[in-house]
Amino acid sequence: MIASTGSDTSRSVLRDRRFVRLWCGTTASGLATWALPFVLGLAVLDRGLTAAGLGIVLAARTAGFLLAVPISGVLADRYSRRAVVWWAGLAAALATPFIALGLGRSIPLMTVAAAVVGAGQGACRPAFQALTAEVVDAGRRRRANAAMTLAVRVTTLVAPAGTALLAAVLDTWWLLIGTGLLWLAAAVLPPRGLPAPARTADSGRFLAEFGEGVREARRHPWFLAGLGALAAVVFTGYSATSVALPLVSRDHYGAEVVLAAALTAYTLGALAGALLVARWQPRAQGWTALAGLSLYGFAPLSLLLPAHPAAVFAAYVLAGLGIELFNVPWFTATQREVEPRLLARVSSLDFLVSYGLAPLGLAFLAPAVDAFGRQPVLAGCALVCFLAPAAAALAPGSHGFSRSERSRRGPPAT
Template sequence: MTTVQVSPDPMPARAPAVLRDPGFLRLWTGTTASGLATWALPFVLGLAVLDRRLSAAGLGLVLATRTLGFLAAVPIGGVLADRLSRRRVVLGAGLAAAVASPVLAVGLGRSTVLMALAAAVAGAGQGACRPAFQALTAEVVDADRRQRANAAITLAVRGTTLVAPASVALLATVADLTVLLLGIGLLWLLAALVPPPGRGTVVAAGPRAGFVAEFADGLREARRHPWFLAGLAALTAVIATGYSATGVVLPLVSRDRYGTQAVLAAVLTGYTVGALLGALLVARWQPAARGWAALAGLGCYGFAPVALLLDVPAAVVVGAYVLAGIGIEVFNVPWFTAIQREVRPDRLARVSSLDFLLSYGLAPVGLALIAPAVDAVGAPVVLSVCAVVCVTAPALAALASGARDFSRPAR
């Protein structure tokens, strides 16, 4: 298959600041709406369990099918976003998730099976739009402003996770859960309709290869960047261990060591605050060795399992998670920016889909294994292993070719 890259119009000599760019503001609004809708659904469904309109088993089934829909749609969305217009994929994915929300509302209290099917569609919309949004960012924002653009998107997403719990709980006191599910649908509709068209569309000439062959082209593109493969392996390892330890062990530590779930809430809030601080920092910080600095930030997640392992005051645990939050965004923002910069534009969405599929897609596997491991060998051993993995995986990734700057060395 022959592809022709249509170059965008030259940027003006002095491009406006990214937050004053109407195109980026539309993109930022769409990604923020999709992030808020993604986060809000599990919380609203949890309220449905408290309201006895959904059983705990039903909640597990609905969330499981949502995850399966996400995992199935991520590679499909990556191929389609490289084959078609990224804007069209965002539109289709957002509309699918928007339509699924009222179906969830219809099934609430009536049919768990209907809710599970709708959740699978909503998860598929979420999964398909992720790589498309990543590729669309590279089309809407010129290269020298992308790090700030990615930081601004991160700030919005992290900000919603900080303020949204109280907001949704407050809305639940004055609105029925059905109305909240319809509101989630409106958020997805916003995510579908608001983003701008991209520039530099990839136009395909001649017959197309099959889906598997096109996804394999994305894999080959990923292999051209050793720093990407090493960084993705490190990110996957940290999420599967450190993140999973947070999900499984942190509630137990909060209850058994400190005697209150308030520590759990404080720690999760501290992590989000740290992520906001990290995004603010990296919006302007341009270290000489940006790849190594990002991997060092990823390694900061090791503070989290160490704090859970040691018998320290609760404030120390909260501080450790603040550092972990700072570090994860010091990694994330340069990571996304480097992928948008280094990967061939006509294969960017497929490489981004591989990123999401392995890093966040495998997170449920880590969660599923951590609990049995704690039962088998005890929390101290599990936390020790998690801490070692969180530190050593980024350190090993730093040895890969191009890892210093997240850039493929010139031949």
């Protein structure tokens, strides 16, 4: 039975067995996703894989992810969201042993298998987002989304540490098989959601169905503005973290410890942000979320000039805190405002734009630093991170992430 939208809102989502199953499945997929690069990194250390081969395999996984996201959005709206999660997780689980088989033998085999794993990962994301809206009633979705993001942040800490500990007793082949078992758990654990919707005249025409999702997104100006701001922050701020932070850690501080500590500070800030937003619901939740997103600007700003490492750590705590102040209201508002039959397609557009721009930003930043210098590029990244959310706050509906908030406030005073 699907969770009701009425009197059960006071019940904790962590006492809802259906949500716990969904949370465990999502967590398993997150652990598998974050563990794979570290397992393959261990293979490089063991000389079972070259650095170039590692880059090719991980790039194939990213390509599979980006290709599958829009396709999954259409399929998850056309068929049962639970079925899409099942097949996506199963595909990733079955493909993972072929990565292990190709280790030290065949880079092409590993590449194809990694692309399938990435496709499974990408197919799960919009389906999980839509399935959350089916399993959890509207009054508890904010806390449910906070619990989901907490799981994501915990996996970023647990997956590397757990992989390192297991590597002491297991070889790389068995660690890879372990990630496959995690994908199998992600396929099996989530509960059933709503029945598959009735087929429409456009069913079977992928572009027409995806276009319907794009039109739905365009009906919500706050969504397009927020997505644009998120894409700008990912393109600049995330790229600064991935490219400039290692360089600054090496050149200014002479040690990699600042790099590791800053990334840990970011994760701890994100954990604090998820805990905070689970209990705090500001009246202007849209503007608060966009203000949180702008906090990412402190990350490149802290790298602009030599500063005490504590200033860098504080900046990354703020960045992590802010990203969750944005994520949870963003996901919750999308689940609330978007027409349910189109939710997976709109969510796939969200993931496609935000995740799709990340590799482009990484490719752009290093040549930009070589051409213009590190400080001007970092200053530009910080400026974009501050200004893009501020511009998004001007869009209609951005105050509360709602297209109908103007009508709820009533007519303007005369």
